Amino acid sequence: MAAVENxxxxxxxxxxxxxxxxxxxxLGGLATAGLFVGLIITVICFFVGGWAAGLTALxxxxxxLALVSVTDKHSKSVGERAFARLAFRAARQKKANIYRSGPLGLTPWGEFQLPGIAAGSRLHEFHDSYGRPFALIHLPSTAHYTVVFGTQPDGASLVDPEQVDAWVANWGGWLASLSNEPAVVGASVTVETAPDSGAxxxxxxxxxxxxxxxxxAKAMLREALQTYPQGSATIRAWVALTFSAAARPGGKRRTVEETARDLASxxxxxxxRLESTGAGACAPLDAQELCEVVRVAYDPAAARLIDEAHYQGTPVDLSWGEVGPTAHQAGWDSYRHDSGxxxxxxxxxxxxxxxxxxxxxxxxAPHGDRPQARHAAVPAHRGRPRRGHRRIRPDQCAHAGLLDHPAHGAGLVDARAAQATxxxxxxxxxxxxxxxxxxxTVLSPGPG
Incomplete structure (x- = not known):
C-alpha cells in the first residue's frame, strides 16, 4: 500500500x-551635514592655527562623531541615550512628569482631560451608511481623524493551518487595500489580555x-459561576484607522462633518474586508464604548465596576472629558496611573x-503568572503611498537568484531579501x- 504524503x-x-x-x-542626514561642516572647520584650523589647532579640531x-555613530543593539547612539536622560531629568525637575486633573487638579477647566498629545483631542459621534454609530477622534494639532473598530478574533484553536494561512494572506491584502484608501495615514491593532470579572x-x-x-443542572451552572471567573481571562482586540483631514496631499483640509460624511460610506x-482576516465580527465603536475602553486603560480597577453596571442594566455615561487619569506619574522605566x-x-x-x-x-495568550492586565499594541503605519502591501513569504521567493559575485552569508541574505522585495x-x-x-499593567507593583 502506497504511503499517503501530506x-x-x-x-x-x-x-x-x-x-x-x-x-x-x-550617520543620519543631520549628522552627515555636521560631518562636512566639521571637516571644513578642521581644514581651516590647520591653515590658520597650525598642526596643534588642526589636530585638536580633528x-x-x-x-x-563617535557620540552619534556608535550604536548599541537597539540602534541607539550614545548621544541619543544621553540626550534622553538629560531631557527626562529636566522634565522631572520641572515636575512635568506629574499630572493631576479633575476639580482639584491643575487643569483650569476641572475635567479629567487626557494627558500628552491626546490632551487637545475631541470626540464626535456620527452614523455610517449602515446606520451604525461610530466615534470619530479629532486631533486638531495634526489635522488627523481616527476611527476605532471593535473585533472578536476567532483564535487559532482547532483551526486548520490552511485557514490560518488564508487569514494572514487576507490581512496582508487588507493592509494593501489601505494604500488605495484616500487620506489613510496609519493603522494599528491593539490586543488586550486582562482578567475577566465574570459579570x-x-x-x-x-x-x-x-x-x-x-x-x-441549576446547581452545576451556579457552581460554574462561582469557580470559572477565578483565573480566567478575557481577550479583546481593536483596530484603529487614522485619516488625514486633507483628501489628498496638499489639498484643502476638511471639517469634521465633511470627513464624517466621507467615512460614513x-x-x-x-x-x-477586515472580518475575512480572522478578526471575527467587526463594527466601529460608538462614543460611549470608546470612552469605556480608554477609561479602563487608565484605571484598570474601573473594569469591574463597568461590567457590573452593564450586568445590572445600569447605563454608564462617560464623556471624553472624564476618561483621563485622575493622577499619573511617569518614571524612567515605569508609568503609574490611577489604580495601575x-x-x-x-x-x-x-x-x-x-x-x-x-x-x-x-x-x-493569558497566563496565570503574568501581570493582571497586559496590552499588546501592534501598529502598522503606512509610509509613502504605494500600490499596496502584503507580507512576503520567503518560500514563494526561493528562486529569487544569487549574486554574480561572492558575498558573505549576511550580505547574501540581505541581497535576496532586496531582490524579493x-x-x-x-x-x-x-x-x-x-x-x-x-x-x-498591574494593580500593584509588588515588592522590589
Missing part, C-alpha cells in the same frame, strides 16, 4: 528590512436558566529569521513601516 507545509513569513538612514554609514570632531458570564448564564430545569466596506502601574517595551528590531503565523501567540513591489505590493509596543 504536501502541505506551514508557510513562514519574514523579509522585513530596517529602514536605512539618509546619510553616510550609520579630535573634537572624532569624539562628536458577562453571569449575565449570560442567568438569562438562560429555565425555571423548570432540573435542580442538579467607506466604513462598511472596511469592516467587511505600567511598563512598556518597544520593538527595536524584527526577528532575524523567518517566523510562523503563531509567532505572537504566547505573547497575547523588488519583485513583489513590481507585481503590485508596497512597503509598510511597522512596529510593536507591549505594555504590562
Amino acid at each position: 504536501a502541505y507545509r506551514e508557510p513562514t513569513y519574514g523579509n522585513w528590512r530596517r529602514p536605512r538612514k539618509a546619510g553616510i554609514g550609520t 579630535v573634537v570632531l572624532g569624539l562628536l 458577562r458570564l453571569r449575565r449570560e448564564v442567568e438569562s438562560n436558566i429555565h425555571e423548570d430545569a432540573p435542580d442538579i 467607506r466604513l462598511p466596506g472596511l469592516t467587511e 502601574h505600567s511598563v512598556s517595551w518597544t520593538m527595536t528590531g524584527a526577528p532575524r529569521g523567518h517566523v510562523l503565523a503563531s509567532v505572537l501567540g504566547r505573547l497575547v 523588488a519583485a513583489e513591489e513590481a507585481k503590485g505590493a508596497g512597503l509598510v513601516n511597522f512596529g510593536m509596543v507591549v505594555t504590562a
Whole structure:
C-alpha cells in the first residue's frame, strides 16, 4: 500500500528590512551635514592655527562623531541615550512628569482631560451608511481623524493551518487595500489580555436558566459561576484607522462633518474586508464604548465596576472629558496611573529569521503568572503611498537568484531579501513601516 504524503507545509513569513538612514554609514542626514561642516572647520584650523589647532579640531570632531555613530543593539547612539536622560531629568525637575486633573487638579477647566498629545483631542459621534454609530477622534494639532473598530478574533484553536494561512494572506491584502484608501495615514491593532470579572458570564448564564430545569443542572451552572471567573481571562482586540483631514496631499483640509460624511460610506466596506482576516465580527465603536475602553486603560480597577453596571442594566455615561487619569506619574522605566502601574517595551528590531503565523501567540495568550492586565499594541503605519502591501513569504521567493559575485552569508541574505522585495513591489505590493509596543499593567507593583 502506497504511503499517503501530506504536501502541505506551514508557510513562514519574514523579509522585513530596517529602514536605512539618509546619510553616510550609520550617520543620519543631520549628522552627515555636521560631518562636512566639521571637516571644513578642521581644514581651516590647520591653515590658520597650525598642526596643534588642526589636530585638536580633528579630535573634537572624532569624539562628536563617535557620540552619534556608535550604536548599541537597539540602534541607539550614545548621544541619543544621553540626550534622553538629560531631557527626562529636566522634565522631572520641572515636575512635568506629574499630572493631576479633575476639580482639584491643575487643569483650569476641572475635567479629567487626557494627558500628552491626546490632551487637545475631541470626540464626535456620527452614523455610517449602515446606520451604525461610530466615534470619530479629532486631533486638531495634526489635522488627523481616527476611527476605532471593535473585533472578536476567532483564535487559532482547532483551526486548520490552511485557514490560518488564508487569514494572514487576507490581512496582508487588507493592509494593501489601505494604500488605495484616500487620506489613510496609519493603522494599528491593539490586543488586550486582562482578567475577566465574570459579570458577562453571569449575565449570560442567568438569562438562560429555565425555571423548570432540573435542580442538579441549576446547581452545576451556579457552581460554574462561582469557580470559572477565578483565573480566567478575557481577550479583546481593536483596530484603529487614522485619516488625514486633507483628501489628498496638499489639498484643502476638511471639517469634521465633511470627513464624517466621507467615512460614513467607506466604513462598511472596511469592516467587511477586515472580518475575512480572522478578526471575527467587526463594527466601529460608538462614543460611549470608546470612552469605556480608554477609561479602563487608565484605571484598570474601573473594569469591574463597568461590567457590573452593564450586568445590572445600569447605563454608564462617560464623556471624553472624564476618561483621563485622575493622577499619573511617569518614571524612567515605569508609568503609574490611577489604580495601575505600567511598563512598556518597544520593538527595536524584527526577528532575524523567518517566523510562523503563531509567532505572537504566547505573547497575547493569558497566563496565570503574568501581570493582571497586559496590552499588546501592534501598529502598522503606512509610509509613502504605494500600490499596496502584503507580507512576503520567503518560500514563494526561493528562486529569487544569487549574486554574480561572492558575498558573505549576511550580505547574501540581505541581497535576496532586496531582490524579493523588488519583485513583489513590481507585481503590485508596497512597503509598510511597522512596529510593536507591549505594555504590562498591574494593580500593584509588588515588592522590589
